[in-house]
Amino acid sequence: MRDLFRKFPDDATAEAWIAGIRWPDGPECPRCGCTNVQHPTAHKTMPYRCRGKGCWRFFSVRVGTVMQDSKLGYQEWAIGFYLHNTSGPTLRGFVQDRSADGAMVYSDDHRAYRGLPHHETVRHSVAEYVNGQAHMNGIESFWAGLKRAYHGTFHHVSAEHLDRYVCEAAGRHNRRGLDTLAMMERMVAGMVGRHLPYADLIADGPHARKRDAELAGIPPGHPF
Numbered sequence: 482m483r484d485l486f487r488k489f490p491d492d493a494t495a496e497a498w499i500a501g502i503r504w505p506d507g508p509e510c511p512r513c514g515c516t517n518v519q520h521p522t523a524h525k526t527m528p529y530r531c532r533g534k535g536c537w538r539f540f541s542v543r544v545g546t547v548m549q550d551s552k553l554g555y556q557e558w559a560i561g562f563y564l565h566n567t568s569g570p571t572l573r574g575f576v577q578d579r580s581a582d583g584a585m586v587y588s589d590d591h592r593a594y595r596g597l598p599h600h601e602t603v604r605h606s607v608a609e610y611v612n613g614q615a616h617m618n619g620i621e622s623f624w625a626g627l628k629r630a631y632h633g634t635f636h637h638v639s640a641e642h643l644d645r646y647v648c649e650a651a652g653r654h655n656r657r658g659l660d661t662l663a664m665m666e667r668m669v670a671g672m673v674g675r676h677l678p679y680a681d682l683i684a685d686g687p688h689a690r691k692r693d694a695e696l697a698g699i700p701p702g703h704p705f
């Protein structure tokens with residue numbers, strides 16, 4: 482993951498990487514196909530302009546792709562593409578980096594997961610959805626909660642604090658069976674002795690991570 486952020490340290494780097502893949506022979510107008518293109522332009526989000534006669538269209542590398550109507554930055558897209566297309570060893574390394582030693586990992590039967598040490602799968606490809614402990618219902622309800630929070634509450638999630646948003650969702654998920662009063666009692670109990678000044682929030686460090694994990698009810702040793 483660290484290598485990934487090193488590869489795409491900012492939006493400009495990610496944008497150049499995407500442009501290089503989309504247009505290996507140089508930029509091409511998405512409207513008329515003209516390769517006589519001005520770059521950069523004075524336009525903030527449309528850094529290319531077609532010089533084709535009668536076209537003159539401003540465009541970006543997003544135009545005509547899945548990214549066109551997205552508010553996500555190029556860095557987020559690049560990381561998303563990378564993880565989506567990642568090879569087995571990278572994906573397994575990522576999963577192992579992010580899970581506690583000995584933790585059982587449940588996944589679907591995507592072949593890139595094969596070879597994880599503690600691993601069970603359900604085979605969606607043959608319509609198997611529950612296999613003992615290995616089923617997707619738990620994590621899918623967790624993701625649904627996280628997505629609801631993202632769309633309804635957070636709106637924007639920075640990569641830097643992503644673990645905190647996930648922690649909050651995990652805390653909610655782990656307490657989902659409690660009634661409101663019990664949940665409030667847990668929150669109040671959890672607040673005692675905890676004061677989070679903004680300076681500490683933005684300061685990264687093991688103490689901040691540990692506190693967030695404790696607040697979310699995640700067992701010690703878990704890398705979140």
Ligand SMILES: [Zn+2]
Pocket residue numbers: 510511512513514515531532533536537538
């Ligand atoms: Zn054009």
